[in-house]
Amino acid sequence: QKEVEQDPGPLSVPEGAIVSLNCTYSNSAFQYFMWYRQYSRKGPELLMYTYSSGNKEDGRFTAQVDKSSKYISLFIRDSQPSDSATYLCAMKGSASKIIFGSGTRLSIRP
Amino acid sequence: DTGVSQNPRHKITKRGQNVTFRCDPISEHNRLYWYRQTLGQGPEFLTYFQNEAQLEKSRLLSDRFSAERPKGSFSTLEIQRTEQGDSAMYLCASSYGQGGEAFFGQGTRLTVV
Numbered sequence: 044q045k046e047v048e049q050d051p052g053p054l055s056v057p058e059g060a061i062v063s064l065n066c067t068y069s070n071s072a073f074q075y076f077m078w079y080r081q082y083s084r085k086g087p088e089l090l091m092y093t094y095s096s097g098n099k100e101d102g103r104f105t106a107q108v109d110k111s112s113k114y115i116s117l118f119i120r121d122s123q124p125s126d127s128a129t130y131l132c133a134m135k136g137s138a139s140k141i142i143f144g145s146g147t148r149l150s151i152r153p
Numbered sequence: 154d155t156g157v158s159q160n161p162r163h164k165i166t167k168r169g170q171n172v173t174f175r176c177d178p179i180s181e182h183n184r185l186y187w188y189r190q191t192l193g194q195g196p197e198f199l200t201y202f203q204n205e206a207q208l209e210k211s212r213l214l215s216d217r218f219s220a221e222r223p224k225g226s227f228s229t230l231e232i233q234r235t236e237q238g239d240s241a242m243y244l245c246a247s248s249y250g251q252g253g254e255a256f257f258g259q260g261t262r263l264t265v266v
Contacts, residue, residue: 085259085260086259089254092254143195145195
């Protein structure tokens with residue numbers, strides 16, 4: 044079993060829809076949770092960074108962490124074609140390497 | 154630009170040759186990470202440094218791979234006797250402290266022919 048599980052998609056939604064991306068994990072020592080966006084042949088770009096459980100909002104993006112369920116989510120409101128990319132969840136403990144999910148390919152249809 | 158810089162961006166090499174990649178982290182970032190990514194997969198951890206100390210190396214990494222960060226600033230990743238299976242994107246990231254946000258460079262794409 045992988046430490047971090049992420050549905051690979053692809054996920055296709057119409058422009059303007061709300062997108063929900065999710066990851067589950069098995070290591071209870073994880074404390075820091077991240078979402079990265081990656082365009083084809085580019086490096087990952089940090090979108091959201093949260094510590095422990097709770098919600099964090101930044102513009103059209105909301106990250107949620109539920110440590111009791113070992114489940115994290117990223118919501119994208121008013122999705123745009125420019126949001127089409129691969130979204131990677133990532134997490135780490137207090138003094139450890141960052142572990143990534145396999146990524147979800149998202150396509151926003153105009 | 155003060156982001157993470159990786160060179161070269163692309164490298165084509167013949168099987169059996171040695172290659173070396175360089176990563177310049179964001180200044181004042183004391184942690185530096187190396188990852189490998191193949192098509193359709195998430196980044197796979199290779200190794201990371203805190204200052205000049207290599208704190209962890211993936212058990213999946215063969216002895217052909219070595220990384221250094223001699224003065225706690227830039228880092229190099231060397232692959233000896235390259236194989237076709239080494240073809241991938243090699244990513245570098247840096248952060249500050251245990252809980253700092255990690256920022257990635259644009260990667261070095263390696264093709265072994």
